[in-house]
Amino acid sequence: MTGITENIWQAKTVAQRAAEALPESVWFALGYMVLGVVGVAAFIAVLGMGLIYAERKIAGHFQCRLGPMRVGWHGIFQTVADTLKLLLKEDVVPAQADKFLHILAPLFTLLGTILVLAVLPMSPIVHVSDVNIGVVYVGAVSGFGVLGILLGGWSSNNKWSLLGAMRAGAQIISYEISATLALLVVVLFSGTLRLSEIVESQAAGWWIWRAHGVGIVAFLLFFIASLAEINRTPFDIPEGESELTAGFHTEYSGMRFAFFFLAEFINMFIVAALTATLFLGGWMPFHIGDFAGFNAIMDMIPPGLWFTGKTAFLVFLIMWFRWTFPRLRVDQLMRLEWKVLLPIGFANLIAAAVVVLFNFYFFPVR
């Protein structure tokens, strides 16, 4: 590592604090864990509502409307009112549906998102748990999401739902490959699977620009593939309102529909946060090699703000896409993945290996 990169932030996760407190007092350790869990729960609730509000406001302004304006100042409590309304709505389970799986499906979808939030490094201290195989863990638990979608669509015993779920399954597993190939590039660069260490490895510069183009290609691959994995426009075929009514959640109403909706918006945040962590340095300020003066100025902005800024920018980009790109057809979608992104992904992985072999970055690691 280059000179400037001593750890001035003293990153520490909630799990580490709990482990340190354990020998002295079991209650302190438990307290830290409860703090982490309750923190993430509150974060999910606030973030979900905030993102839905942001989406509606941004959509409105893109279309020269004002968006929600009535409930509270500039409609700021609109999502709260909507949530209350959904809570009071009747929860209909179709007569022919597989009731057990129909009720269980939102649990899997939400599980996938909550378990990812547990390992995201949002700032040196706002970080619940830092598992040593973070990247693999994220890939593994986010797989629960597709399970929930498939279960929900299949158990509804509705043709729209089944079509939507099958399309979602095919789409998500296909794009998973490209996302993994792009992830492997970052693992190659940083030589670790721990998310916090991936952030710290970008202290001399973010991976997106440090590797002569390879990083940018990997970033684009990962971002496109992730958009497809969370079924956002232009890849929202599983829901495609104009062809499948509502896709896999056609038969969901009331609170269980709200969970699918919530998971979708939290997933959008997770994709933005993960992309920021892997390619844009996460909470790491914008550093250029060992230009100590410049780096010191950048360090004045707190890391949490850097993370928030990058993530907010990417979330805005995702919302922008929705009003810019038309939806792909299902055969175009599969062609894009298997015949375009996958070959590029393989070529990029080999290129990344060559870059690492000759230590050919801006500001080399060793």
Next chain:
Amino acid sequence: MDYFLIVPFTLLAALFVFGGLAASFLLAPHRPGKVKNSPYECGEKTIGTSWVQFNVGYYLFALMFLVFDVEAAFLYPWALVFREFGAVALIEAGIFILVLIAGFIYAWKKGALEWV
């Protein structure tokens, strides 16, 4: 400790879902009806069940996915220790990926990647 925290988070997800369900069970009305509980097909009467055999194309893509995902699982440890092994690792992974690409080209030529 890092992994142990995943247990409470799993419980949190369950609490979210079942708490929400319980709240809506207590607060929301329950007025089931024959028409209301029938599958939604835009007002048309449903013909048959939806649990049918679906397009074989999905299985084909699932098979392809399996190959490449297992390959990715093999490449994770390779990427992790790449720096220690250097050129040897690059050549070995290169051969590994070339074999896969040969299979990929075969599948492409056979038309396995066409959506039907």
